[in-house]
Amino acid sequence: MKFVAVSSCPTGIAHTYMAAEALEQAAAAAGHECVVETQGAAGSSPLDPAVIAAADGVIFAADLEVQGRERFAGKPLVDAGVKAAVHDAAAVIAQAVAAVEAAQASGRPAPVSPAAPAAPARVVGTGTRIRQYLMTGVSYMIPFVAAGGILIALGFMLATVAWGQNGAIEVTKVDPSVLWTAFEWGNLQHWSVLLFRIGATAFGFLVPALSAYIAYAIADRPGIVPGFVGGTIAASVGAGFLGGIATGFLAGFLALWMVRWNVPKGVRGVMPVVVIPLLSTLLAGAATYLIIGPPMKAINDGLTSWLDGLGTGALVPLGILLGLMMCFDLGGPVNKVAYVFATTGLVNATTSTDRPAVIMAAVMAAGMVPPLAIALATAVRPKEFSEAERESGKSAWLLGLSFISEGAIPFAAADPFRMIPSFMLGGAVTGGLVMAFGSGVLAPHGGFWVTPLISSPLLFLLALAIGMVVSAVAVLVAKQIGRNPEEEALESAESLAALAGKR
Amino acid sequence: MALPLITPELVALDLQADDRDVATRALIDLMVAAGRVTDADGFHADVRAREAQMATGMPGGIGLPHARSEHVVAPSLAVGRVLAGVDFGAPDGPATLIFLIAAPAGGDSDHLKILAALARRLVHESFRTSILQAEDAGAVADIVNREVVPS
Numbered sequence: 001m002k003f004v005a006v007s008s009c010p011t012g013i014a015h016t017y018m019a020a021e022a023l024e025q026a027a028a029a030a031g032h033e034c035v036v037e038t039q040g041a042a043g044s045s046p047l048d049p050a051v052i053a054a055a056d057g058v059i060f061a062a063d064l065e066v067q068g069r070e071r072f073a074g075k076p077l078v079d080a081g082v083k084a085a086v087h088d089a090a091a092v093i094a095q096a097v098a099a100v101e102a103a104q105a106s107g108r109p110a111p112v113s114p115a116a117p118a119a120p121a122r123v124v125g126t127g128t129r130i131r132q133y134l135m136t137g138v139s140y141m142i143p144f145v146a147a148g149g150i151l152i153a154l155g156f157m158l159a160t161v162a163w164g165q166n167g168a169i170e171v172t173k174v175d176p177s178v179l180w181t182a183f184e185w186g187n188l189q190h191w192s193v194l195l196f197r198i199g200a201t202a203f204g205f206l207v208p209a210l211s212a213y214i215a216y217a218i219a220d221r222p223g224i225v226p227g228f229v230g231g232t233i234a235a236s237v238g239a240g241f242l243g244g245i246a247t248g249f250l251a252g253f254l255a256l257w258m259v260r261w262n263v264p265k266g267v268r269g270v271m272p273v274v275v276i277p278l279l280s281t282l283l284a285g286a287a288t289y290l291i292i293g294p295p296m297k298a299i300n301d302g303l304t305s306w307l308d309g310l311g312t313g314a315l316v317p318l319g320i321l322l323g324l325m326m327c328f329d330l331g332g333p334v335n336k337v338a339y340v341f342a343t344t345g346l347v348n349a350t351t352s353t354d355r356p357a358v359i360m361a362a363v364m365a366a367g368m369v370p371p372l373a374i375a376l377a378t379a380v381r382p383k384e385f386s387e388a389e390r391e392s393g394k395s396a397w398l399l400g401l402s403f404i405s406e407g408a409i410p411f412a413a414a415d416p417f418r419m420i421p422s423f424m425l426g427g428a429v430t431g432g433l434v435m436a437f438g439s440g441v442l443a444p445h446g447g448f449w450v451t452p453l454i455s456s457p458l459l460f461l462l463a464l465a466i467g468m469v470v471s472a473v474a475v476l477v478a479k480q481i482g483r484n485p486e487e488e489a490l491e492s493a494e495s496l497a498a499l500a501g502k503r
Numbered sequence: 504m505a506l507p508l509i510t511p512e513l514v515a516l517d518l519q520a521d522d523r524d525v526a527t528r529a530l531i532d533l534m535v536a537a538g539r540v541t542d543a544d545g546f547h548a549d550v551r552a553r554e555a556q557m558a559t560g561m562p563g564g565i566g567l568p569h570a571r572s573e574h575v576v577a578p579s580l581a582v583g584r585v586l587a588g589v590d591f592g593a594p595d596g597p598a599t600l601i602f603l604i605a606a607p608a609g610g611d612s613d614h615l616k617i618l619a620a621l622a623r624r625l626v627h628e629s630f631r632t633s634i635l636q637a638e639d640a641g642a643v644a645d646i647v648n649r650e651v652v653p654s
Contacts, residue, residue, distance in 0.1 A: 010553070010556055010557070011553055011569060011570065011571055011606075012571075012615075013569060013571060013604065013606045013615060013618045013619070013622065014559075014567060014569050014604055014618070014622045014625075015622070016619075016622070017618075017619040017620075017622035017623045018561075018622045018623065018625055018626050020623065021622070021623035021624075021626040021627075022626045025626065025627075038619070040615070040619060041571065041606070041615050042615035042616050042618075042619050063557075083557065086561060086626070087561060087562050087594070088562070383548065383552065
């Protein structure tokens with residue numbers, strides 16, 4: 001028999017090539033032929049499509065997501081992992097032979113849908129798979145967060161120069177149409193609007209990209225369209241990044257289910273170009289609007305009336321509560337309730353020492369904690385984080401200072417159960433402290449760049465710093481809890497692949 | 504390539520080590536002495552991190568600690584024979600032959616190709632046996648530099 005294989009490993013210098021050599025040798029020894037594409041650090045020379053076409057079966061000896069797996073669609077597949085191929089290549093070859101024979105015995109011709117990933121003969125643990133999907137989504141989302149967040153922050157900074165201390169507020173009020181109707185090249189205000197608007201647009205792709213590439217990891221190309229559409233709707237119904245994760249999985253599995261349909265030959269040609277995009281997008285979009293949307297509204301209404309009912313008597317507990325909410329979903333529904341609660345209160349405030357202004361300051365400071373905590377954690381313990389995370393951590397300084405809580409989403413989305421509680425702890429500390437210190441601000445955003453507008457600014461920064469340190473310590477402690485080596489290998493594998501820009 | 508993958512001073516024919524950390528460190532120290540690694544602690548941490556992900560022990564008594572690291576000057580191999588064996592997490596028991604592979608972090612593709620060729624040779628039992636039976640350090644270096652040829 002003829003086989004094609006793909007090998008890859010976390011470091012990309014040893015096991016990738018050992019697996020390739022071992023598979024080639026073992027196949028030859030058993031009277032078969034195996035051609036291996038090594039997706040390692042030295043780059044990979046892709047398999048000749050003719051060789052793939054002639055192959056009876058496919059072997060994945062890969063610890064990274066296989067690049068271009070759609071090339072092998074429809075062929076019997078053994079998904080063995082790199083270690084198995086290195087340690088016992090003969091067994092892997094035997095498994096592949098058995099898979100080919102089983103496919104032939106079932107008599108049904110292999111499905112020919114061009115973009116369908118074939119069903120793996122050996123299923124990797126569900127937890128690992130889910131994590132792999134999340135990591136893929138996050139790795140594609142990170143550049144949007146970095147580009148958008150940094151541009152917004154630069155826009156704020158330049159606005160502070162162009163307008164003075166109110167700049168970060170003014171820049172958001174300017175109608176963007178000025179950019180294409182009345183742009184003045186020498187006008188710093190216009191430049192800051194330009195930076196802010198481009199940044200905000202890039203940032204708008206955050207949830208859609210997360211959703212789209214989670215779906216892509218699950219279903220390959222057919223996942224992208226329903227993933228993007230579902231994610232965009234999730235953002236528009238206010239479901240935040242957690243909603244985006246939900247739509248990503250939904251769209252991915254919908255698309256995967258559809259590519260596996262056994263349809264009459266005549267229809268197969270139009271499946272990937274018309275039928276699957278149409279149906280998967282329809283279903284994913286409808287589910288997002290009709291099933292994910294309503295609870296968001298309920299959460300919003302319920303929490304808002306609950307918050308309003310609490311009153312603003314006990315400021316410190318309220319600060320703790322708002323801090324917890326701000327850091328729970330980083331731009332999602334719960335975060336938004338807390339934020340809107342603070343901003344709507346501002347109409348009753350006239351000076352920055354009024355109660356509503358203090359509440360606003362507590363909310364703003366708490367929202368700055370997660371990205372700053374991540375930035376600090378990656379700076380003091382770089383070894384605990386993957387290369388991509390360290391890079392994300394650096395831009396998180398700027399995002400945190402600009403009150404862009406979303407800067408922490410790459411971390412929260414990749415590891416929600418460890419990260420979110422750590423963020424919430426720091427947010428609660430900062431929210432409570434700001435209330436206790438009585439710092440207030442009338443500006444609804446701007447973060448560090450509106451410090452001149454804050455009453456008792458030094459105490460505000462102190463509260464922020466304490467929460468940041470608490471949260472960073474919590475992040476580092478949480479990373480030690482219940483980790484398994486498989487997870488770590490996966491993480492560094494993903495980040496290497498993301499850095500190599502090969503995904 | 505200016506520097507051969509391995510030289511006789513990177514071979515330890517009779518390494519004494521109780522665990523893989525000590526064995527790895529001994530080989531790292533050889534690389535530092537040869538000027539191929541700039542920071543023993545830093546490189547060791549990188550190797551440990553890789554080892555923690557997935558043990559590098561292989562059937563047949565092989566331990567294969569390795570890492571790409573900013574502390575590495577040139578692609579290098581150090582070989583240690585531990586007659587008593589030292590555990591590298593392989594399913595079939597301790598490793599008697601330890602290959603430490605050091606790859607520069609910013610390695611260009613020529614660097615990486617020679618390491619790929621090395622990895623491919625390591626799979627062959629004949630290659631491993633000839634190293635295990637080599638008479639002296641010079642012979643080990645000769646075998647490696649002769650057989651590991653980038654494709």
